[in-house]
Amino acid sequence: MSPQSYAKQREIVIQWLNTVLPDLRLPTEASDEELRACLLDGTVLCRILNRLSPSSPNEESSENSSVSQSENVKRFLATMDELGIPRFEVSDLEKGSMKTVVYCLLSLKLHFISSGEELSTLSTITKAESIDDDGSSPGSLQQFFGEEMRNAFPGLKLQCAMHNQVISEPSPAVLKHVGHKFHEVFQLKQACYADLPVTKILEMMESNSLESAPTQAILHVVYGILDETAETMNSEIPHHVACLFRKAVQEMGRRLSTQADHLRTQNNLYRAREEKYRSKIKELEALVSVSRKETKHVTVQPQQIRSRRKKNVSWFSASTLLKCFHPTSQTANSKLEEEQKVEKQEMMKLVKENEKNILELAAMRQELDIVGMVHKFCSLEMEAEAKAAIAILQLKIKELECLLADSNNKVKELEESFESKCQSWTMKEKIYQSFIDFQFEAMQKLRSSSEAIKQEVLETQKRYSFEFNHLESKLKAVTDAAGNYHEVLKENHKLFSELQDLKGNIRVYCRIRPFLPGQTEKLSTIENISENGQLVIANPSKPGKDGQRSFKFNKVFGPDATQGEVFADIQPFVKSVVDGYNVCIFAYGQTGSGKTYTMTGPTGATEEEWGVNYLALNHLFKVSQDRKSNMVYEVAVQMVEIYNEQVRDLLSSDVGITTISQPNGLAVPEACMHPVISTSDVLDLMDIGFKNRAVSATALNARSSRSHSIVTVHVRGKNVKTGTVLYGNLHLIDLAGSERVDRSEVTGHRLREAQHINKSLSSLGDVIFALAKKSPHVPYRNSKLTQVLQSALGGQAKTIMLVQLNPDATSFSESMSTLKFAERVSGVELGAAQSSKEEKDVRELLEQMASLKDKIAEKDEEIRRLKSLRDLKPRIPQQHQL
Numbered sequence: 001m002s003p004q005s006y007a008k009q010r011e012i013v014i015q016w017l018n019t020v021l022p023d024l025r026l027p028t029e030a031s032d033e034e035l036r037a038c039l040l041d042g043t044v045l046c047r048i049l050n051r052l053s054p055s056s057p058n059e060e061s062s063e064n065s066s067v068s069q070s071e072n073v074k075r076f077l078a079t080m081d082e083l084g085i086p087r088f089e090v091s092d093l094e095k096g097s098m099k100t101v102v103y104c105l106l107s108l109k110l111h112f113i114s115s116g117e118e119l120s121t122l123s124t125i126t127k128a129e130s131i132d133d134d135g136s137s138p139g140s141l142q143q144f145f146g147e148e149m150r151n152a153f154p155g156l157k158l159q160c161a162m163h164n165q166v167i168s169e170p171s172p173a174v175l176k177h178v179g180h181k182f183h184e185v186f187q188l189k190q191a192c193y194a195d196l197p198v199t200k201i202l203e204m205m206e207s208n209s210l211e212s213a214p215t216q217a218i219l220h221v222v223y224g225i226l227d228e229t230a231e232t233m234n235s236e237i238p239h240h241v242a243c244l245f246r247k248a249v250q251e252m253g254r255r256l257s258t259q260a261d262h263l264r265t266q267n268n269l270y271r272a273r274e275e276k277y278r279s280k281i282k283e284l285e286a287l288v289s290v291s292r293k294e295t296k297h298v299t300v301q302p303q304q305i306r307s308r309r310k311k312n313v314s315w316f317s318a319s320t321l322l323k324c325f326h327p328t329s330q331t332a333n334s335k336l337e338e339e340q341k342v343e344k345q346e347m348m349k350l351v352k353e354n355e356k357n358i359l360e361l362a363a364m365r366q367e368l369d370i371v372g373m374v375h376k377f378c379s380l381e382m383e384a385e386a387k388a389a390i391a392i393l394q395l396k397i398k399e400l401e402c403l404l405a406d407s408n409n410k411v412k413e414l415e416e417s418f419e420s421k422c423q424s425w426t427m428k429e430k431i432y433q434s435f436i437d438f439q440f441e442a443m444q445k446l447r448s449s450s451e452a453i454k455q456e457v458l459e460t461q462k463r464y465s466f467e468f469n470h471l472e473s474k475l476k477a478v479t480d481a482a483g484n485y486h487e488v489l490k491e492n493h494k495l496f497s498e499l500q501d502l503k504g505n506i507r508v509y510c511r512i513r514p515f516l517p518g519q520t521e522k523l524s525t526i527e528n529i530s531e532n533g534q535l536v537i538a539n540p541s542k543p544g545k546d547g548q549r550s551f552k553f554n555k556v557f558g559p560d561a562t563q564g565e566v567f568a569d570i571q572p573f574v575k576s577v578v579d580g581y582n583v584c585i586f587a588y589g590q591t592g593s594g595k596t597y598t599m600t601g602p603t604g605a606t607e608e609e610w611g612v613n614y615l616a617l618n619h620l621f622k623v624s625q626d627r628k629s630n631m632v633y634e635v636a637v638q639m640v641e642i643y644n645e646q647v648r649d650l651l652s653s654d655v656g657i658t659t660i661s662q663p664n665g666l667a668v669p670e671a672c673m674h675p676v677i678s679t680s681d682v683l684d685l686m687d688i689g690f691k692n693r694a695v696s697a698t699a700l701n702a703r704s705s706r707s708h709s710i711v712t713v714h715v716r717g718k719n720v721k722t723g724t725v726l727y728g729n730l731h732l733i734d735l736a737g738s739e740r741v742d743r744s745e746v747t748g749h750r751l752r753e754a755q756h757i758n759k760s761l762s763s764l765g766d767v768i769f770a771l772a773k774k775s776p777h778v779p780y781r782n783s784k785l786t787q788v789l790q791s792a793l794g795g796q797a798k799t800i801m802l803v804q805l806n807p808d809a810t811s812f813s814e815s816m817s818t819l820k821f822a823e824r825v826s827g828v829e830l831g832a833a834q835s836s837k838e839e840k841d842v843r844e845l846l847e848q849m850a851s852l853k854d855k856i857a858e859k860d861e862e863i864r865r866l867k868s869l870r871d872l873k874p875r876i877p878q879q880h881q882l
């Protein structure tokens, strides 16, 4: 027993003593010596017995100061012996340890306990005694369990003590060992048993922690699982929780059966005690009867004595007489009196003894009655409570059994499903195994085939690399060939171009303008445009192949072609101007087909939208700039228009021009010649020129220009080293619209305009076709236009015709006549163009040729003369004849 627990027990004993004997007022923390001093004379001990059992015979002695100290203590100890309470020795009270005294008093308290509270306290003490050896804090633990049991079984006041004995509660050591597990379980109030890991539950079950757990804890677990099951209606209890549940219920069953056994034992104990008391009562009754008999005897005795006395009186009288007469009879009388006296005393003594026995018997009866009553009461209460508890527990057991059965069913179901799942998994495993085997085999095959393929790939790679090298060399050859081909193609192109130059063909480029933003009917006459210059036109009123007509030109530009793309094809001709050639570019087409757009560009054109006029002059400046180390160029511009067969200078305020020069001279010498040195000069001049141009509206084109505009660029180049001078000129002509009169819906003034335009254009055609036929008479003089362009069309110039087309289906017939005219023009050979230098060179060559011819003629004459001389001298040998 640890000093602390002993001190606690002593404290409880002191408290109890103070409760039983309030006047004692012993301090709770009183030491062993203070307690000893209090108990030493035995008075307090006897008073306790008196209080607890007022009928106790100790009352007298305790209150009686005459009774000695040792007597009191001995009586107390005798009572203890009688009650079967472990006692102490007198010497223990006098000196040495007070533990046995304290323990004895505690046992006494337990013996006389009559209230639940006291019982629980006593049970606490008793338990403290039993757990003391583990050195834990027994008092607090036991109080905790006492409280716990009260909570677990409300109303079982007397059973508290029994519970503590009956239900084998865990020892603190065990609790210390396993308690944490239940602590963990208690922590599950907010959590879920199903969430507990299986290992934890197994640990709890395997370590016998359930057996050593407090009932409250087990009930807690059981209720917890039940609550959880109730909350999660129809849900299955997890297998491990079901196991724990079964174990907990089994443990509860075990404890209940232990409790029932204990109740039976307790009952037997009480019965034995009752028997003991009954036998004691019988003994006492026998004693009483004996004493009664004795009393009877005693009462009989005086009668006998009286009778005897009577006899004696007679005898006395006789004896007195004898005494009187005989002295020895006196002696006998006194003896008798003495005897009587002694008998009287004995009788008194017997009466007293009898009274005492009666009192004792009454006390014992009372005691027996009390004990019997208490026992009966206790038994009844215990039985009732046990019955109630058993009923509750049986109910609970039934519930638990039901739940257990459910759980077992569920477990069975789970086991079955587990079994079936196991089987299916085994099946699956087998399938997977076979699948894996199959896969493995396939993999092996694949591996071997992969090896073979690898080998094959390596070989193929080798072959491929060889072939690749071979191919590379071949490709190189092909690339070279392709390069050569391009070279050859270029060469061919050049040759073709040269051939064209030599033949002097008019180059015809066709350009189709796009549909204008305002044009709603977008039915196009253009069927197809080929790269090689082929254009297919479809008649909208004649669908199919019959309505189609194909034309071939040098190039056809589609609606998407840009100004730059168009100029790119013209550029080499423009360049040839600085080499001393005459170049004539004219745009031909019906009104609104885009002639002005191509030649000049749209109103307020950006640099990208510049027309041929600007781009050509720009290019001329660029080339002249590039050649400035060798050549010095002078560029001048004339700008005239032919309106109603009248030539007008567009760069001067003078109205008319009457003189038109002969071929090889200036076409319009009267027109102002404006030297220009930069593109901006040209732009300014053109602005002036176009402002002066006659412009009037027609039904077909709101800005239709009704005159032919001719921009002539004169280039004079002088070689700075040789001093050679070259002349070239470039005619940029924007013809008036070529539409037929009836379509223009014009009358009067406008009709005359249209007639003039048509006349000049047909004159142009006549000139071109006369040239094509190599006719001796070329009708240049038929119109002002042909007169002005005589030098440009006469065979010394490179001529480019830009045929403009409106793709709209409504313009089909106009487009057809334009294209037919252009087709005829494209076949015209004007003869090889010549530069001003070449002309001179040819003349010189002709002169040389003529002189050479003269020399050859001279030589021929000489040969002839020599031949005739040889004929005259036949003896000359054969070799000398040559």
Ligand SMILES: Nc1ncnc2c1ncn2[C@@H]1O[C@H](COP(=O)(O)OP(=O)(O)OP(=O)(O)O)[C@@H](O)[C@H]1O
Pocket (backbone or CB within 6 Å): 512, 513, 514, 516, 559, 589, 590, 591, 592, 593, 594, 595, 596, 597, 598, 602, 701, 703, 704, 705, 706, 735, 736, 737, 738, 804
């Ligand atoms: N390639 C093109 N891209 C965009 N718009 C174009 C193109 N060609 C012509 N146009 C537009 O078509 C309209 C008519 O063009 P343009 O005035 O150049 O015709 P035209 O043949 O000169 O007419 P006219 O004979 O009456 O002088 C203009 O609004 C012009 O901007």
